[in-house]
Amino acid sequence: MKGFGRYMIFLGSLVVRRESLGTYYKLVLEECILVGVKSLFLFALVSTFIGAVTTVQTAYNLVSPLVPNYIISNVVREMTILELAPTIMALIFAGKVGSSMSGNLGTMRITEQIDALEVMGINATSYLVLPKIIASILMYPMLVIFSGACALGGGYLVGTLTGIISPTDYIYGLRYAFNEYTVTFALTKALVFGFLISSISCFKGYYTKGGAFEVGVASTEAVTTSVMAVLIADYLLAQLLL
């Protein structure tokens, strides 16, 4: 509970005493590259495989002459948009981006780089942390869209290549009974998760004390805590918005 209070104070300190907008523009851009572009490969890999495996397993579970084949891709679509792309990918995002943010800030803290910024009169919280959070909020939804596409693509490839489902059925299933609101819901989740993961990881890293060992502990905690936050938020959002 005390930790939560400090987290709120930390968030408050982000928005006071900012540097010029030009400075932020450059920093946010750099972070976007780190957070977004450099995650593309991992996201593509993981989501393509998950999409492929989901297709195979759904098909395996639906062997009934009463169920038309296009239901397979229909199920894959729903699962991808509602849960796989925004939530499962958030766990990957926490592992990759969250831990690196926390490790980065933790190292800067214990090697006094953050003090060096403060001495120069820079508000280190907003200078270092704000760009990371903004970049995550901007990039994570895009990554979610990207992984959604990869997952559906992976499903298509495996489904058609192995002959589980014909290309026409697959496409028909994707478009069958489509509710746009699921996409809105997924992107809302993505925004919230992007914010939660980046802010929690930065918070954990920023207040690291001690040495290299503690930097490692902080990174681990950053991932654990953000994963828990994501799961709780996932549940709450589903209750609220669906």
Added chain:
Amino acid sequence: MIEIQNISKSFEDKQIIHNISGIFEKGKTNLIIGASGTGKSVLLKSIVGLIQPDTGTVFYDGRNFTDADKEMKAEIRREIGMLFQGGALFDSKSVEQNVMFPLNILTKMSPTEKIDRVNFCLKRVGLENVNNKMPSEISGGMKKRVGIARAIVNNPNYLFCDEPNSGLDPQTSILIDELIKEITDDFEITTIVVTHDMNSVMGIGEKILFLFQGQKLWEGSKEEIMYSGVEELDNFVFTNKVMQSLKKK
């Protein structure tokens, strides 16, 4: 000149700094000495404002820094350069970008002016042709020098050094000490150096403040330090054999 009055600081319920007052003079290398863990770094950080002291006031040339408003604080901060114990170079930036960083943040110089100034400062600390190296590619002594170059790049009036020669060999230590002394003399700045190295004390200690368990027990110059008559200080000064033999004379 920097003046501190009645600085105290506790962490949780443990008091680290006990009511310290003192004056650090302009154009001199002022030393804060004492054994490990006596609160030297905490005192230094309280003076530059990285730690908010519980009580007490810090004056920079008569300007009250502790109770200053935002603008005043920013103005004084612009005049401060600080060298950290481990160098504290930004490890995602090259040597040149590190030294240039304060100029980018604090001044409106043109790019060529900045480059010239950076090269001047790097040359001043005896480093050339390392502009594009990353901090991980240079030695500890070089990091300290880059740290000094970054601390002096914006022409500070006040220079703070936390253990500038910890982790360096004796020869390099002397070079760094002399560099700090020269810079202090050349630019007429107020320099405060935290150290527990007796070589530094005897080399550059123009004004010395001795801390013991968070209290100021003695102040004076390097000429007077041998005859202080303060037991704790004698224990600190005469730890090594050479110094002990000096005392007997």
